[in-house]
Amino acid sequence: MGCISAQLPDIFNVAAYFLDGEVAQENSERIALFYQEETYTYGQLQQWVQRAARSLLMAGIERENRIALLLPDSPELVFAFWGAIWMGAVPVPINTACSVDEVRYILQDSRAKLLVTTEDWQAKLSPITSPFLQHTWLNTGETPLLSQLEQLPATAITAATSRDEPAFWLYTSGSTGKPKGVIHLHQSMVVCVEHYAKTTLGLRRDDITYSVANIPFAYGLGNTLYMPLAVGAATVLSDAINAFDIVADIQRYQPTVFFGIPSVYANLLAIHEIEPLNPAGLRLCVSAAEQLPESLWYQWRATHNQEIYEGIGTTEFLHIFLSNQPGACKPGTSGRPVAGYDVRVVDDEGHSCAVAEIGNLVVGGESLMGGYWNHLQATRQAIHGSTMHTGDKYQCDAEGYFKFMGRKDDLFKVNGQWVSPMEIEDVLHQHPQVLEVAVLPESQAEERLTQVIAYITLKAGNPPSPELETQICRFAKQHLPHFKAPKTVQFVDALPRTPTGKIHRKSLGVVHS
Template identity: 60%
Template sequence: MDRICERLPDVFNIAAYFIEGSLSRGHSERIAFYYRDETYTYRTVRSYVRRAATVLRQLGLERENRIAILLPDSPELVFAFWGALWAGAVPVPINTACTIDDIQYIIQNCRAKVLLTSQMWHEKLSEIKSEFLSEVLLVDGEEPFRSRLDQTSKEATPARTSPNEPAFWLYTSGSTGRPKGVVHRHASMVVSAEHYGKDILGLHENDITYSVAKMPFAYGLGNTLYMTMAVGAASVLSDAANAFDIIADLNHYQPTVLFGVPSTYASILAVREIALLETTRLRLCLSAAEQLPKTIWTKWFQAYGYEICEGIGTTELLHIFLSNRPGECQPGSSGFPVPGYEVQILNDQGYPVTIGEIGTLQVTGESLMLGYWNRLDETRNVIYGHSIRTGDQYRCDAEGFFWFMGRKDDLFKINGQWVSPFDIEEALLQHESVLDVAVVPQGDAQESLPYVVAFITLKTGFTGSPELEDSIRKLAKACLPHFKAPKVIHFLEKLPRTPTGKIHRKALVNLNASVPVRQIV
């Protein structure tokens, strides 16, 4: 297996690698980022990044010190993130979809010396409880961060870091507890950019990418920040959060590559008749973060004529390691291993399973994290040498396609048989009224027998009723074995999701226990 990291020099700064590399390839006057009505060339980005490094050093941010960045996708986030790396410091972007409590925890946990945020967020955080924080920079107000950069003439030289030292942290979504700080080294971005961005997607300098996932999310960081810079392409910086705003962005910027998530594709399809999407320049549609239902894949292809190339990645491996190939998609699958990654499915004893058998996914690749910050036991529980056991349950078919069956704690038994929620969700999505759906198990207090509970968000024009429940349940029984049909159906305005957009199944289990229901046996 080709090892990219072995080819990197002993002195290696990832910010300088991408930014100086773009200029050396003649991209200095090409647009790197679109933001609202503004554009930023690679030359402009380089100047702001170097000045950001100077400002951060003047504030006392030293090598390996952390800077927390709590911002939506914006030029200031880009300049601060690369500027910190340029200075040898460690940027820690924080997802603005996190709860206030989790944001406070992350700032304290990562021991950030500097926080860059907005006045609004600073007020929301009230008093930040961290003995390590010495400076709060704001992007607005009397002395905004951009003004400091504009007033700085000195442009710092890059720190002489190594490819293997900590470069940046990303926090997991924390759906099963407090967020975990995932520590990545300087070399990690190169691996993802080469193997996925270039080898799988064929990104090139004329591409414009648009990512629904934001930069504090590992998927969004690659889509928007470094994979495009690796080839001299452009990215759109946007904080759009609903289907109408995303469609408006897509129509305005006309990207060639759309990095989506399943719920976004479903939402765009749901408003198709009232919000026209122009796709004349689009060449690739991608999806990650959670399982893409085959129903959504098919409807998207029928509506717009584009495959959705689904893949899977983790924060611990930085980006995608399993992916469908453009022109060779198998709807519902995660595709094949990305070049540079070895992917196996193992049983509980740690041995490879046979074709078609379900087991735990183990991945080996150079973009593997250094570990979880201050969580030694949890790190050792998932890392085996150069490999990580993700906890995802998978099977591989005879053609080599990998199929996601859920997290280990997502699977449940009904009538003594293991059930994946995705099979049931796929069936329910075929009903004309269903926009979004999540399935969880629930035990019966009297019989102590588990049964299926479905949480459903309806399309515009449909209203929850006993008659609609019966109609949905009738479809489920026609498509699935009788025991997989939902015994309980809840209609919700919106499904609860983690900050990275994944369905929060544990929250749904708790919700079911507290809501009166109409059960049909």
Template identity: 50%
Template sequence: MKSIYDQISPQFNVASYFLEKNLTNLADKTAIYYKDQTISYAELYANVRKMASLLKDLQIDWENRICIYLPDCPAFVYAFWGAIWIGAVPVAINVSCKVSDVEYMLTDARAKLLITTKSLYDGLSRKDSPFLKEVLLVDDVIPLESRLSHYVEETEAANTSRDDVAFWLYTSGSTGRPKGVIHLHHDMVVCAETYAKNTIHLTEQDVIYSVANMPFAYGLGNSLYFPLYVGASVVLSDAENVFDVIDDIHRYRPTVFFGLPFIYASILAVDDIAPLHDDSVRLFISAAEQLPPTIWRKWKERYGKEICEGIGTTELLHIFLSNTPGDCRPGSTGKPVDGYEIKLLDSEGNELPPGHVGDLVVTGESLMQGYWNRHRETREAICGESMRTGDRYYKDEDGYYYFVGRNDDCFKVNGQWIIPFEIEDALLRYADLLDAAVIPEQDERGMVMVAAYVCPKANDGKNTHLEQELRKVLRSKLPAYKVPQRVYVIEKLPRTSTGKIDRKRLTATRGKEMPI
């Protein structure tokens, strides 16, 4: 049987493929819900082609990189697909990124064009990238649709190949400067077929809602190309908090909800004042970081539905290891998605049997071409057709995989390995907390110890004895060396632009928080 890659024509433009596949039968169907707007598949197609003409007028050509620094909105969709349509390379930048990182990405990508809003552009302290020739501002003051109305659908799709560069995404930069991840025209087809269609079984009857933004690889699939692949509808949201998310669910009644672990925890935390009526949602999904088993069980108990957890990376574009609907195991990341080969290797490269912890290595056709201008990092990450993800896992006899920790998150105390995720889940299970993070910290003697940062559901000044209470509870549940020696109460944990706990920032600011 041919692989998905081999089934794709050598001459292939992924934008025209995704945008034209629904025109015959679904032209009048709503493709995008955004605020009070509804955009049909026919309107989406027309606006992308008009956007392609606008980009041509701005002297954007094959392989030129354009940075799209926009919130999730129709303009993002038009710009992304419009760039690929003409053979240019969109570079998506998350609006949650630090300004210094945004400025770095603009220069690192050597972007010829920046598409953004006036407020985001005004927020940049440096606007002098030597490669930037044009800035296109689109917002409520200068709506993109008004510019596009002057164009007709004339620009034909570029005659690209399945192996041409299609787009870039930047990593979250949690372990250093963000890295530009280069993806090719065939990669989105692979992920849509293997995961969206064959693993979670999206269909044209679905309405999709994702809390992950589109510049994040997880969100890009959820909101940009999965819906088009199966003919579904998608909700693009400007939700700023958990209450907005709940309101959106009640308003748009999605059937599939792509969430993040801390969003599920937050929904549970406000259930008494803003209960979620989830009768429309048939499938809840979680990715980006490990979902604590405690949150999974509380969700199942409260709502009677599973959370289908998976793991993906920017480098592999979307989820390659996943639970499947109706067969989810709390605490597990599931089994390999069909089309991906997963191995656990020891430090010498030997494959490990069930029950043994090793480095997660993934082989799949959506693997990035490489990191932009990062030869050494690319060589370290990729070996042939496989990639070391930096995650440590073990699998059970049934073939389910279990997350142990990131290589750079685990640490030793008195010669014993500490796995932060294990202690974090224990904190969430036995205390009334919204969130928790564990990192190493040095005591006055320079000895490494366990430090916990916790976020109570109600930080109302009544947490004076929380450290003693947590330590007392955990002593009966965990070995002594795993019990946090310091506990800090903070309002919320710092997170990266992709929603992961920013342990680097916690480490840099430790002791400056609010110790009990």
């Protein structure tokens, strides 16, 4: 396929590419968005985006200004995002699962000139202390944003941006410190479309995609905002908040491609007896964000006769660079490298690791970020030429499948031997009463020893008890080497998670050794 970016013109606006290109024009009468009772065709989508672009220009927004978008997945978010890029500004979508402090930090750090949000969020943030913010657009019941945009003509000149200049920012989840602004270029989305959406998944015109990951999350941004547009497909904008809502949405919209995360697959299986999912219309089930337990993969296939195509990506690479594929799926792994990406496991000196040896994941590819905003040292530590050290620990087997072993800070030693929490968690997921689990080390200060502790949420109808703790520990000892088996089980109502849905291990309050 060659270098994707080199095939794009120097003057290139990615909003115009997706909304005014050949695919969009050919599908102008076809549905692009489903949202509650509303639908929007490709032609209507382009008109709304141009209204949003014109409105930004009228508000005094200039090229390269940052525009903060703090909205749930909705038409308003889609129109504002593409409208900003259309007129040359830089949208910064913010996950509504972020805390108030995180949102305040992002507003100040990004120097956003305009905030588009809801009345509820404005109240939470009041007073907004960012000295850079000059305007706030509210989407309220009394004055919905769409009603304001509807008054404007659907015409706006496309900014003559470069393929190499920033198009949008995404903020990291902040699980290892304050969120960092990841700068992505106009060419980045096209790279992900060609290598993953088309070549790996084979998305097609008759698909309807449904993503449980929201648009401000890099995974959700691709699943919902631009990958379907690249092939003339449709997507569902959902406000689902639990597994029951997701089942109802799938029944209602009949999507063909389901983009899930491990916890959602677990919850859908947990409610299967009382609210069964009918996956008849689904042709692809995808998982990302964190490692999908192998046992969960087999449960899903046994229940729904569907494979889950697991992959892994990062905010810094915008979307997935390791993936399982139809006809070549290996449960318990992140799959093989997506076309166009160079993925290796190396030791601390940068030498390639042997088969099955745990090492550091290094990835190279055209969708790599331009850098972290205002974090020069972090950028230089992460990026080495055209490659990035992701901070993940991986091993690669003899067939070329990559297996996630944890973040670099997740691995720990017990009895002098390295332990990956993922291996233990996968075994514990096989226990019939376990819904979710997170494994961490616990330092025994008096004995100067490290032992394994498991934090577990139970399936509905299974109350915690000392007897169940003993049973789970015994189960682990039967399936794991003695030193890897948890010595303690802590039952919790829910595992803490980052705004992007990953387990926030440090919030469990365990001292890492």
